[in-house]
Amino acid sequence: MELSPATRFSFYHRLLLAVVSGGLYALAYPPLGWRWLVVPGLVGLLVALHDQKGSRARVLGLLHGMMVFAVGLSWLYQLFSLYAIVLWIILAVFTAAFAHFQGLATARGLKGWHLAVFTAFNWGGWEFIRSELFPLKFPWFSAGLSIGPNALLPWIGVYGVGVIVILAAALLSRKHWKGAASVFALLLAACLLPSRHQTPGAEDPAAVKVGGVQLENVTIHDFIPATESLPGDVRFVAWPEYALPYDVQAYPPDWKLLQQFCRDRDITLTLGTQRREPDGVTWRNIALTLDPDGPRGEHTKAHPVHFFDDGIAGKSAMPIDTRHGKVGTPVCFDCDYEGVTRRMTAAGAEMFVVPVMDAKAWTARQHDQHAELMRIRACENGRWMFICATSGVSQVIDPHGHIHGRLGAMEEGTLTGTLRRESGLTFYTRLGWLTPWIVLGIAAVSWISLIWTKRRGKVAETAPA
Structure with a gap:
């Protein structure tokens, strides 16, 4: 679904939207813990990235990531002084990488459900790398962590939940109301379903x-x-x-x-x-x-x-x-x-x-x-x-x-x-711990395909008539 010309806005407005949505994303976590702000925090980024590619997409992603980590992890400044800024930038690079491949996907013509599903795997892959595989691995502020303990965690873990969160945000950003409502209903049910365990009694042998x-x-x-x-x-x-x-x-x-x-x-x-x-x-x-x-x-x-x-x-x-x-x-x-x-x-x-x-x-x-x-x-x-x-x-x-x-x-x-x-x-x-590895595998295949397609396109453009 394409945005009408009336809803398109300048790159400067996109920059502002990336900054504001990054701040909202950070507020979904403690100390405020307004969990569902993660949704506008992600939707704002995706709207800002729509139809953007190359350096523009990367700048938008980097700004969003910088706001997330600078606001959410401002306490790092007390530990590392100005070096904290370097840490925020390093973490924000993963959001920039996500934004880069979003630009490649839209340039290739992905849209609708196909783009939403790609967005979920694209985010999930980079988030898993940042959290568990990168040498400075940092699992705080993952999308799945924002909604807290829920009934999906014992099945697909926090990274799997994060993929579902970003899928809902991607559908919402493209105004796929029914699809977004269905995914949000799943997330809401997962949050409400777990019952609190009773405190074991003293007579319980276990x-x-x-x-x-x-x-x-x-x-x-x-x-x-x-x-x-x-x-x-x-x-x-x-x-x-x-x-x-x-x-x-x-x-x-x-x-x-x-x-x-x-x-x-x-x-x-x-x-x-x-x-x-x-x-x-x-x-x-x-x-x-x-x-x-x-x-x-x-x-x-x-x-x-x-x-x-x-x-x-x-x-x-x-x-x-x-x-x-x-x-x-x-x-x-x-x-x-x-x-x-x-x-x-x-x-x-x-x-x-x-x-x-x-x-x-x-x-x-x-x-x-x-x-x-x-x-x-x-x-x-x-x-x-x-x-x-x-x-x-x-x-x-x-x-x-x-x-x-x-x-x-x-x-x-x-x-x-x-x-x-x-x-x-x-x-x-x-077995559910394999979920993020499967997500990463699918994402990696998609990234390679997009890079290969882009290179083939450049070769075709420079080939003699």
């Missing part, structure tokens, strides 16, 4: 009472009294990532104190600490789990934070065998990406206890944005999660992604909740 201590930059002598203040029926305790920012097992006084405390309190404890390698230089950021009988196991953080000294990356993703079943203990940033929690679940994890470090200096906005990703991982894999953070956000999350307990950003204190062991596997954990 339930365990868990408590966490939310403190930052303190010592073991602060964590132990805070843990002692937890209710007596708490059987599993979590301390944050870097709760003990040294190799506690290599420091006998604290290691003996920790083991004796677990025996006296009769608890299983998962905490963030370090593991030093024999060379004395290399180290790993680990979640260590122990109980009255000693160490139960550890998980090495698989996704160290970019630009920070966060240890060497771990390779495995296995749950820990405890008295309370098999427990997944991914560390903080591991939950930003889909792979670690999925692999732990497939390997038998029945629930998750997650140490997290979100420093106070990173602002409450960063904390709230990060907390959303934990809810997505719980819903994708159908597992209860207990998140224990340094300065928030600590959470108790059910298998539908709903929050049953929360200790907010910049607070100190304790949080308790009851988790239930789950053994069933979602379709996503089994």
Whole structure:
């Protein structure tokens, strides 16, 4: 469906629309979290890109992406100063690449449903590359994340949901009212359908009472009294990532104190600490789990934070065998990406206890944005999660992604909740995780086809008559 001449506007108006829609897109995420603003945020970009190609399309995409990340991730400026602008530009390049191929598709004559479907795969492919495959992979602000936990996540995951969101926006931007309404109805039903899991009762043999201590930059002598203040029926305790920012097992006084405390309190404890390698230089950021009988196991953080000294990356993703079943203990940033929690679940994890470090200096906005990703991982894999953070956000999350307990950003204190062991596997954990790979494959074939067609057209133009 073509725009009438009366509705066409100048390139400067398109630039303004790209900027405004980028700002709206960013507001769909915390701290405001006005989720459905993602729709005008995407529709505005697609309208601005209509009939644009080449450098004009790329500029529009870059401006939209810059607004998304500069507004949404403005807190990065406090961490990296002017270098944050470079990071925003790098992330915005993926939107520019999306816009470039939109221009090639329209130049080739794609329109209607064909263009809408291409748009969904085009966006989904670049989003997956940016989030999971690019060396500076960054999964925040994905389109599927904007609408939160929903009934589609256990089937196709957050990247699959993002493809559906952009499909709805593409149909709406081209005024395909019936098609857009049908896709939006699907998304709305998916958001309303999941029922909140009931908190497990104390008599449930698969339930365990868990408590966490939310403190930052303190010592073991602060964590132990805070843990002692937890209710007596708490059987599993979590301390944050870097709760003990040294190799506690290599420091006998604290290691003996920790083991004796677990025996006296009769608890299983998962905490963030370090593991030093024999060379004395290399180290790993680990979640260590122990109980009255000693160490139960550890998980090495698989996704160290970019630009920070966060240890060497771990390779495995296995749950820990405890008295309370098999427990997944991914560390903080591991939950930003889909792979670690999925692999732990497939390997038998029945629930998750997650140490997290979100420093106070990173602002409450960063904390709230990060907390959303934990809810997505719980819903994708159908597992209860207990998140224990340094300065928030600590959470108790059910298998539908709903929050049953929360200790907010910049607070100190304790949080308790009851988790239930789950053994069933979602379709996503089994096969649905392949969705973004399929999307990327289809997108890549489309990109190659468009580039090949463009080159053939240039050759034909320059060939002698």
